[in-house]
Amino acid sequence: MEQSILTDIKNAAKKSLKARHNELADTHRQMDILNGGLFADGELPYFKDKIAQTGQFPLKPKKLEILQINVGYMCNQVCEHCHVDAGPDRKEIMNRETMEQCLEVIRNTGAHTLDLTGGAPEMNPDFRWFVEEASKAGIQDFIVRSNLTIILANKKYHDLPDFFKKHNVHVVSSMPHYTRNKTDKQRGDGVFDKSIQALQALNKVGYGMPDSNLRLDLVYNPSGAFLPGDQTALEHDFKKALKEDFDIDFHNLFAITNLPISRFLDYLLASDNYEDYMYSLVEAFNPSAVANVMCTNTISVSWDGWLYDCDFNQMLDLKVASKVKHIKDYNEEVLNDRNIVISQHCYGCTAGAGSSCQGTVA
Amino acid sequence: MANSYYDPADLRKFGNITEWSEELGKKFFDYYGKVFEEGALSAREKSLIALAVAHVVKCPYCIDAYTKDGLQRGITKEEMMEAVHAGAAIESGATLVHGVMMMNKYNKLSM
Numbered sequence: 001m002e003q004s005i006l007t008d009i010k011n012a013a014k015k016s017l018k019a020r021h022n023e024l025a026d027t028h029r030q031m032d033i034l035n036g037g038l039f040a041d042g043e044l045p046y047f048k049d050k051i052a053q054t055g056q057f058p059l060k061p062k063k064l065e066i067l068q069i070n071v072g073y074m075c076n077q078v079c080e081h082c083h084v085d086a087g088p089d090r091k092e093i094m095n096r097e098t099m100e101q102c103l104e105v106i107r108n109t110g111a112h113t114l115d116l117t118g119g120a121p122e123m124n125p126d127f128r129w130f131v132e133e134a135s136k137a138g139i140q141d142f143i144v145r146s147n148l149t150i151i152l153a154n155k156k157y158h159d160l161p162d163f164f165k166k167h168n169v170h171v172v173s174s175m176p177h178y179t180r181n182k183t184d185k186q187r188g189d190g191v192f193d194k195s196i197q198a199l200q201a202l203n204k205v206g207y208g209m210p211d212s213n214l215r216l217d218l219v220y221n222p223s224g225a226f227l228p229g230d231q232t233a234l235e236h237d238f239k240k241a242l243k244e245d246f247d248i249d250f251h252n253l254f255a256i257t258n259l260p261i262s263r264f265l266d267y268l269l270a271s272d273n274y275e276d277y278m279y280s281l282v283e284a285f286n287p288s289a290v291a292n293v294m295c296t297n298t299i300s301v302s303w304d305g306w307l308y309d310c311d312f313n314q315m316l317d318l319k320v321a322s323k324v325k326h327i328k329d330y331n332e333e334v335l336n337d338r339n340i341v342i343s344q345h346c347y348g349c350t351a352g353a354g355s356s357c358q359g360t361v362a
Numbered sequence: 363m364a365n366s367y368y369d370p371a372d373l374r375k376f377g378n379i380t381e382w383s384e385e386l387g388k389k390f391f392d393y394y395g396k397v398f399e400e401g402a403l404s405a406r407e408k409s410l411i412a413l414a415v416a417h418v419v420k421c422p423y424c425i426d427a428y429t430k431d432g433l434q435r436g437i438t439k440e441e442m443m444e445a446v447h448a449g450a451a452i453e454s455g456a457t458l459v460h461g462v463m464m465m466n467k468y469n470k471l472s473m
Binding site (some may be wrong): 224 | 404405408418430433434435436438
């Protein structure tokens with residue numbers, strides 16, 4: 001790609017698509033792109049037709065295992081690939097009333113995992129209260145997705161490692177690469193050094209250490225228009241490099257495919273990589289990954305309480321196809337009887353070894 | 363025919379060679395797949411070898427494929443360029459070592 005285009009994208013990415021009034025901030029426009037072009041021309045099959053070939057349409061949920069709650073789109077970073085279009089300019093934040101409704105569900109759910117995400121979830125002013133209350137529900141695995149740099153962003157966040165430890169939170173953090181250059185290109189200048197310091201701070205209180213039950217996992221997203229390689233091999237390389245260079249320990253690496261939506265879609269289109277990327281996703285389609293895609297065991301809740309099959313559908317404003325659409329009306333039995341809403345972005349979760357918020361699935 | 367001998371979209375059609383010779387095509391792709399599996403060498407090391415050879419045989423399709431493959435494996439651009447130089451050094455060395463042949467012939471013919 002030409003350097004000038006790269007610079008344009010980088011400068012533009014300092015604000016969310018929404019703040020820039022970019023046409024892709026409109027989810028209808030994103031859906032037009034995902035349903036049109038190569039798919040409308042018949043060059044590539046629609047996701048629905050592809051999974052129908054293996055008898056997997058309509059896609060139905062299995063047992064609910066994960067309740068993923070997005071507590072707001074505000075973030076201290078503006079990453080180029082962000083599917084949430086998060087950033088400091090996003091004001092959508094979950095309020096106490098919706099949190100109370102979520103807590104009611106958390107106390108009664110059959111799910112074994114609670115997964116808090118954002119934005120930077122820690123920036124929600126009620127974040128600590130919510131974690132304290134939610135941890136009382138005794139859920140088996142309580143995840144907070146932290147971008148790491150938030151820990152160093154302001155003095156008020158410096159004690160987060162101790163706070164997480166106190167509530168036995170499982171920390172899952174983004175780390176696109178073990179080299180400064182690749183990390184900063186995707187996530188912004190200086191992000192790598194701050195992420196390293198944050199990981200060291202987490203290690204210091206016991207997170208990620210080999211025999212520790214304070215879980216620290218990393219998330220790897222490719223920093224460009226290519227799919228993630230083998231998760232085990234990448235984990236090996238990350239562990240070796242982070243240990244040798246910075247004496248950092250962590251438990252597992254989750255390799256996650258970038259889905260062609262929001263800011264990553266904007267990047268793909270601006271860099272003329274969209275068509276090749278869609279071909280790559282479709283060519284790597286793996287029917288056995290379909291059986292375990294995360295929407296089959298997850299419910300995603302938005303900052304304003306609406307329910308979705310996954311965080312990606314949330315960002316495309318594709319609400320669950322169920323009578324129950326809002327957390328205030330939550331009913332697990334009714335919800336589990338739905339058909340999962342799909343479109344062409346779903347190829348991102350079924351490529352190769354598959355992709356989910358917990359890494360590969362096949 | 364397109365206006366160019368090389369079309370990037372043809373890389374996606376590589377598998378089609380099997381249509382005109384199923385037995386040989388299949389044997390080739392089975393062999394190819396096997397070669398790049400983890401073995402005494404890691405798949406990562408083999409990817410870098412493939413990238414170096416791709417440059418030496420000047421195959422645009424292979425350069426396209428193995429640059430992407432390297433990125434997917436988390437291989438850095440510094441590692442990729444070192445691999446290209448390793449290939450280039452062997453290629454230029456192969457030319458230069460023939461200089462000995464030239465010197466031998468020169469000496470044999472000269473008084």
